[in-house]
Amino acid sequence: MLKVSGLTVSFGGKKVVSDVSFNLNQGEILGFVGESGSGKSITALALMGLLPPNAIVEQGKAILETESGSIDVFKIDSRQHQKLRGGAMAMIFQEPQTSLNPSMRCGKQIDEAVLLHTTLRGKAIRERSIELLTEMQLPNPEKIYNSFPHQLSGGQKQRVMIAIALAGNPKLLIADEPTTALDVTVQKEILKLLRDIRDQRDISIIFISHDLAVVSEVADNIMVMKQGEIVEKGTVLDIFSNPKHPYTKNLIGFRQKLNNLIGLSHTYKTTPLISFKSVSIEYASNSWFREGFRAVKDVSFDIFEGETLGLVGESGSGKSTIGRALLGLTSIKSGQIRYKGLSIDTLKGKDRLRFCREVQIVFQDPYSSLNPRLTIGQALMEPIIYHRLGTLKQARRRVIELLDVMQLAANSINRYPHEFSGGQRQRIVIARALALNPKVLVCDEILSALDVSTQAQMIDLLIRLKEEFNLTYLFISHDLSIVKSFCNRVVVLNKGMIEEQGLAQDVFGKPQSIYTQKLIDSIPAIST
Template sequence: MLKVSDLTVSFSGNPVVSGICFSLMPGEILGFVGESGSGKSVTSLALMGLLPPNAKVEGGSASFSTEKGQVDLLKVDSKTHRQIRGQGIAMIFQEPQTSLNPSMICGKQISEAVELHTNLRGAKAKERCIQLLAEMQLTDPAKVYSSYPHQLSGGQKQRVMIAMALAGNPRILIADEPTTALDVTVQKSILQLLKDIRQRHQIGIIFITHDLSVVAEVADRIMVMQQGQIVEQGTVTEIFNNPTHPYTRRLIEFRKRINQPITETAGVTNEPEHIFRVNSISVEYGSNSWFKRGFKAISDVSFTLFKGETLGLVGESGSGKSTIGRTLLKLIETQSGTIEYNGEPLSSLKGSNLLNFRREVQFIFQDPYSSLNPRLTIGQALMEPFIYHGLGGKREARKAVEELLQMVSLPADSINRYPHEFSGGQRQRIVIARALVLKPKILVCDEVLSALDVSTQAQMLDLLQELKKGMGLTYLFISHDLSVVRSICSRVIVLNRGSIEEQGPAEEIFSRPQSVYTQLLIDAIPGKSL
């Protein structure tokens, strides 16, 4: 279906991918694997004719089989490329939330693709849209058709994107990180859906991911990329059982290390000291009076966070994990129940006591890019809380920031640079440094590793463990990635629809789950055989 030879692409004269060679067969799923910046997405964008203005194809060929014969995707004009896109090759982009128009119902967006690539119009086009949504195994296709993107879950939005990509009956589907940031059960269903589509339509799929566990679950062959070049390719069995390149071996070792359970007791003694005691709390959204019932995000949740431990909160999207994290910081008020911090009711904290609490308990948000002010340098962003809390003047603040940047392994010149000048892993280190600038006692980590590649995840886990030992920190670690939770947490709480399904020592939860729901989550972990 597709044969790529010696593809070379440069950005502003600097080569970013070079000498890329691979082929794709009908009904095959080819996995592109590599760290962020390895050239996976650039390769696919070159094939789609969607490279940015500062990018240039320096050489190579990409022979694509069409009904009219062979076409070189790297040499056709923009009009031909537009005809090929959607009908010949379609792409599922990484983030459906930003790829879908928020002001247009999903059905209309799919209908545009259907009308563009077929002769269907009006009622027949709508019928085709609903048929596509039904094929995506959505329980109520007509409702999804009439829904806006914000009314759908992450998994539903991803299925809408796949339906849109299939509207033109393409021969090749490029899936760029289609399961990033999805919880394990939704991820498993999306992977199965792609395999079913491959089988049903005999289309070729290029599956781009940084997650080795996912690619092992879905791909027939794997192409490993590093710094814009292919360092190794072969079948899944060959790559995972007998990797020949040091980089591939390193990626596999990182994933195995993340899959290993924690070996230490996370600092909990025989008589652990409790920091937070949560008693039967409930949180409801959208309720402004007793006339109007809202949505219950968490219901009757009770647990204790002990000093020096890493407590994991796991569950599917919408299970209430982030809501619990925010209630501990008084960012969300509870409708019932109580929270105690060091034996004092959280609701009674006011004035200087509340300010001290804000210093001692810090929140690390999921997306570091959106939680950093793009107009502030990293130095300004990190010095701001130090000065606000009266810990010293500008000179002391700068010295503290320089020490923190060194602690999280960032170069000294980072202090004068802006957020957009850093990689995803570096930005995550920056927001960790910002949380540490006030020398807190507790960090609430909300999905801090969800969008990072496997080697960066391993580095961040090592960093969190080192900081914990060096600073005596306590973590509440929120994640949908059960492999990561198992590798860092001493205890785990499993949430399901706002209620605690079960809780206990991590190894007991993972090796002997008592709940059917927990067992389903564990069974959905991809690549468990790695």
């Protein structure tokens, strides 16, 4: 139903996709796999007619079979493309929060798509929208219809986006990293939903992901891309049981490394470095749309010097809230958080300043963590100057040393955040955290947006930094395969409470809780 041949896309004369050709059959799920910058999303955007203004399709054909006949989607104008979008072909994106209008109820946004792409009018539009939400296997579709996006979970928002995409009964659905931001259990549900949609509607799906394990669970065939070119394609069984290209072998190797490793045991000192004692955290009702609720309930655990403690759980389990509370960015309702035996609530003056230097946080999105108007040098020197740890000259020297540790060029000091890749930006924000010689790093979902090979490189870097700087990590993640490969001990959270905790090999090898077993069973593994 889709035949693409010789697709070449360039940005300002530079080729980013070169001579890409593939066929997509009716009812087939085709996986696009590759690292960031491999050309996966650009290929999809070209098909959808959504390339940015500075990008052009230099050559190629894309023959799409529609009810009105065959159409070369690269030979039609923007108006014709607009008619195709949502009708014959539709696309869902990685982050539903930014794809949905925050000021409109979800039902009205589905209504718009139904109105635009069908002949239904009046009450029939609302009825069709409710039907779509029901098809998305959402509980209480009426409530979802009347909800605003911020009132829904990540998985629910993604299902609303899929409902909008399916409103016009497309024959081709493109899913661009639709599960990357979701925890493992919700990811598994979305993958099953996409398979069910394919079976029930007999539509074709292009599923884009950097994670081979995820693709292997949903796709029939796989196309591996590197630097804008196809390096290998075949069935899921062929690709994983007998990969031909070295690049494909490396991608499989990175994922298998993450799945097979289990964090090393650690010899602990008798006195913990950090202690959470019966900590509860509440969010009060502070506006017309947020009700008060208890995010963390009576949580107690210790972090010992030199260890990596993994904090895992689904979205909304309280992981990030606990990390922010340790930094003093969120107030606790009851209980105590102790650092070196002292309650952090009682720290004042020099003790508070020393604590701020010694406990640092690295956030999930490095791009939003960096000021786009500051050069990397300015961003990294800022905390050194603020804490009076050296002169401007000494701060500059320290920044160059840190960039070297992060394996970034010295001239990076004069460049801006937008000039770096996601993995490079993450190294930069880690370097900024290390600028103050901390004892503890709180890592909040710092690998979730990175492709698998970059994740493996970052884990190797974190292990090296831990040894070199004698660091202690609180590692927050919904990706259990990473936690399993990297952490010494694990605390499992469920709805703000501790489900279980212990050594990584015990929690993953012999889980005591049904909830923990459910999380482990949801870890995507390469299936052959």
